[in-house]
Amino acid sequence: MTQTLLNLLAIAVPLAVGFASLFAFTTWLERKILARIQNRIGPNRISLPFTRFRRLFGLIQPAADGLKMLAKEDIVPRDADKLLHLLAPILSLVPPMMVLCLLPLELPYATAGMRALQAAALDNAVLLFFAITSLNTLAVFMAGWASRNKYSLLGGMRAVAQMVSYEIPLVLSAAVVIMAAGGMNAQAIVEAQRAQWFIFTPWGLAAFLIFFIASLAETNRSPFDLPEAESEIIAGYFTEYSGFKFALFFLGEYLAIFAVSGLAVTLFLGGGAGPWVAAYPALSCVWFLAKIFALIFVMIWLRGTLPRLRVDQLMGFAWKFLLPLSLLNLFVAAAALKLAKPWLSWPVGALVLYGAAVALSRSHRADAAPRTYSYAE
Amino acid sequence: MIEGVAFYILSTVAVLGALLAVSRRNLVHGVFALLLFFAALSGLFVMLMADYVAAVQVLVYVGAVGILQLFAIMLTEHVTGDDLRRLGARGWFWGLMLAVALPVVLLLPPLLNGEPPVPPAAPQSTARQLGSQLMEHYVVPLEVLALLLTGALIGAVAVAHGPEKDPPGKDRPA
Amino acid sequence: MTLNHYLVLSAILLGIGLLGVLTRRNIIVVLFSIEILFNAANLNFIAFWRFGPNPEALMGPMFALFAIAVAAAEVAVGLALVIAVYRHFKTVDLEKLDTLREP
Numbered sequence: 001m002t003q004t005l006l007n008l009l010a011i012a013v014p015l016a017v018g019f020a021s022l023f024a025f026t027t028w029l030e031r032k033i034l035a036r037i038q039n040r041i042g043p044n045r046i047s048l049p050f051t052r053f054r055r056l057f058g059l060i061q062p063a064a065d066g067l068k069m070l071a072k073e074d075i076v077p078r079d080a081d082k083l084l085h086l087l088a089p090i091l092s093l094v095p096p097m098m099v100l101c102l103l104p105l106e107l108p109y110a111t112a113g114m115r116a117l118q119a120a121a122l123d124n125a126v127l128l129f130f131a132i133t134s135l136n137t138l139a140v141f142m143a144g145w146a147s148r149n150k151y152s153l154l155g156g157m158r159a160v161a162q163m164v165s166y167e168i169p170l171v172l173s174a175a176v177v178i179m180a181a182g183g184m185n186a187q188a189i190v191e192a193q194r195a196q197w198f199i200f201t202p203w204g205l206a207a208f209l210i211f212f213i214a215s216l217a218e219t220n221r222s223p224f225d226l227p228e229a230e231s232e233i234i235a236g237y238f239t240e241y242s243g244f245k246f247a248l249f250f251l252g253e254y255l256a257i258f259a260v261s262g263l264a265v266t267l268f269l270g271g272g273a274g275p276w277v278a279a280y281p282a283l284s285c286v287w288f289l290a291k292i293f294a295l296i297f298v299m300i301w302l303r304g305t306l307p308r309l310r311v312d313q314l315m316g317f318a319w320k321f322l323l324p325l326s327l328l329n330l331f332v333a334a335a336a337l338k339l340a341k342p343w344l345s346w347p348v349g350a351l352v353l354y355g356a357a358v359a360l361s362r363s364h365r366a367d368a369a370p371r372t373y374s375y376a377e
Numbered sequence: 378m379i380e381g382v383a384f385y386i387l388s389t390v391a392v393l394g395a396l397l398a399v400s401r402r403n404l405v406h407g408v409f410a411l412l413l414f415f416a417a418l419s420g421l422f423v424m425l426m427a428d429y430v431a432a433v434q435v436l437v438y439v440g441a442v443g444i445l446q447l448f449a450i451m452l453t454e455h456v457t458g459d460d461l462r463r464l465g466a467r468g469w470f471w472g473l474m475l476a477v478a479l480p481v482v483l484l485l486p487p488l489l490n491g492e493p494p495v496p497p498a499a500p501q502s503t504a505r506q507l508g509s510q511l512m513e514h515y516v517v518p519l520e521v522l523a524l525l526l527t528g529a530l531i532g533a534v535a536v537a538h539g540p541e542k543d544p545p546g547k548d549r550p551a
Numbered sequence: 552m553t554l555n556h557y558l559v560l561s562a563i564l565l566g567i568g569l570l571g572v573l574t575r576r577n578i579i580v581v582l583f584s585i586e587i588l589f590n591a592a593n594l595n596f597i598a599f600w601r602f603g604p605n606p607e608a609l610m611g612p613m614f615a616l617f618a619i620a621v622a623a624a625e626v627a628v629g630l631a632l633v634i635a636v637y638r639h640f641k642t643v644d645l646e647k648l649d650t651l652r653e654p
Contacts, residue, residue, distance in 0.1 A: 084409070123428070127429070131433075131436040132435065135439065135440065137440065138412065141447055153451075157451070167440075384556065388556075395564055396567055399575065411583050418590050421557075422597055424552070425598060427600070430619075433616060437619050437620070437623050438586075442626050452637070453633065453637045453643050464575070466573075466646060472572075472574045473574060476569040476570035476573060476574075480562035487559075492555060493554055493603075500611075502609055502611075502612050506608070507612060528624075529624035529628050532628055533627040533631035536632055536634075536635050537634045539635075
């Protein structure tokens with residue numbers, strides 16, 4: 001029994017520590033990339049104390065930020081619900097860490113008892129992933145409620161409505177991959193993409209785009225970051241949080257981004273596959289992380305480029321565009337998997353899906369018209 | 378041994394969550410205790426080798442039913458229990474008596490008859506088997522369930538919608 | 552753990568759910584307690600499936616899945632009714648909702 005415990009620790013501790021340090025690296029990456037998109041340089045002034053190293057491209061900035069957050073005073077509003085106020089950041093951190101166990105990340109160091117870094121090689125890993133990520137909505141709601149602040153509550157309700165609406169296209173686009181791979185086991189899905197990654201099929205590409213957009217909305221990333229943007233409702237559901245609790249929310253959000261990107265890589269981009277993996281199996285971990293960072297780079301790019309969506313535009317986009325498209329994608333994928341001539345799937349699939357997307361957006365063009373206001377009497 | 382420990386921890390959490398959900402004056406605390414109960418029950422399902430049902434329990438109950446209840450208590454009053462009315466309904470004493478007596482009566486056969494014979498092996502349930510059973514054997518209940526859920530969705534929206542206000546977009550003259 | 556352990560647990564949960572339904576004045580707590588009753592019954596189904604002879608291989612999880620789906624539909628409609636009742640009577644106190652009672 002101690003052997004299983006040691007195996008578990010040898011898997012869990014590198015996961016937790018590794019992804020936490022990747023979080024620090026990602027905050028630095030985000031600030032630098034956003035800065036360059038906005039034609040400025042970004043943080044580059046922090047230097048290691050008591051040394052002669054100057055600047056170092058601002059890589060020490062995340063450490064400085066962490067120290068600042070730790071040292072700040074923890075302010076709790078007088079009428080706030082203290083228990084829920086304390087629990088909300090913790091609850092926003094636990095589900096993303098749990099689902100990091102479900103990703104098929106192969107360990108570079110393999111001993112006889114633990115082959116893959118996948119701490120839980122479950123048969124229904126993908127379903128459990130979606131079940132656990134639906135716990136993020138609870139943390140948001142708890143934060144908005146416990147602050148005893150009208151604006152936090154409003155921001156929290158909007159955030160919950162957004163996250164619940166975008167769960168359906170997320171799950172339906174993953175259902176396409178489950179159908180194609182024949183199971184919900186993450187390893188089996190990676191094996192099924194050995195010949196061709198699912199993103200290179202028409203239904204897979206559409207499913208990947210829907211999954212990516214829905215995952216941006218699920219993790220409250222731009223352009224769907226209405227609940228937490230600096231100019232909307234102060235800061236939304238975490239207005240009343242300061243100091244370390246705010247840092248925990250931040251950590252939870254970035255870990256959720258890692259988790260969802262990891263699932264996208266597993267479902268659509270072939271997991272740890274890449275050149276020279278057969279010769280050096282330790283490289284599959286590197287390829288997995290590289291693909292996750294490619295997706296994170298695209299997310300940061302979108303944050304720097306696109307304007308924010310209004311709340312009714314956001315909800316309309318989910319229910320009236322992404323949901324019908326993902327349902328249609330299910331049919332197209334089922335037809336493409338049963339087709340006698342496989343080369344026909346590209347023209348027909350692309351035509352059907354692109355035509356449906358264009359038709360859906362045209363039919364809702366009236367929603368984007370300038371608003372008419374009724375005057376107060 | 379570890380299975381026993383897990384069972385006792387999960388069942389204690391479940392009973393505590395249910396008790397807190399039923400007895401708190403503050404409804405928001407009650408809902409979160411109820412969600413803890415659902416999560417503990419999901420753990421018990423995993424111990425009973427029904428892992429697909431456990432995942433569905435978390436997804437549906439914690440992720441959807443819980444959020445629905447939170448939204449509903451937001452839209453009604455007195456959620457924080459600041460009012461000083463009595464907590465119990467009239468006749469709460471006989472309710473308590475019944476709630477204690479019924480489990481005791483239900484538990485008389487198992488506790489008197491002792492342990493049932495243990496079957497040789499745990500039954501298998503995979504998602505693939507469940508899916509094929511749903512499509513072959515249980516397809517009529519599945520379709521009826523789909524109709525029921527559609528009806529519930531439309532009905533809930535219709536009931537909660539409320540009376541029509543003025544037609545939108547109509548500019549009243551100044 | 553044996554079947555009797557799970558039966559005792561689900562009977563206790565049934566009792567707690569009954570306590571909530573019969574004792575509280577707030578409609579929403581009554582709805583919570585109905586959910587507790589549903590879950591206790593599901594636990595019973597799965598426990599009997601795990602420990603008993605099964606002529607039909609998947610009866611336990613099948614029944615539990617259908618029960619979960621039906622319970623979700625019931626909660627949706629029930630909470631919509633609560634919202635409609637609140638809009639009309641401005642209260643969720645069961646003692647005050649007595650217009651159908653004989654005077």
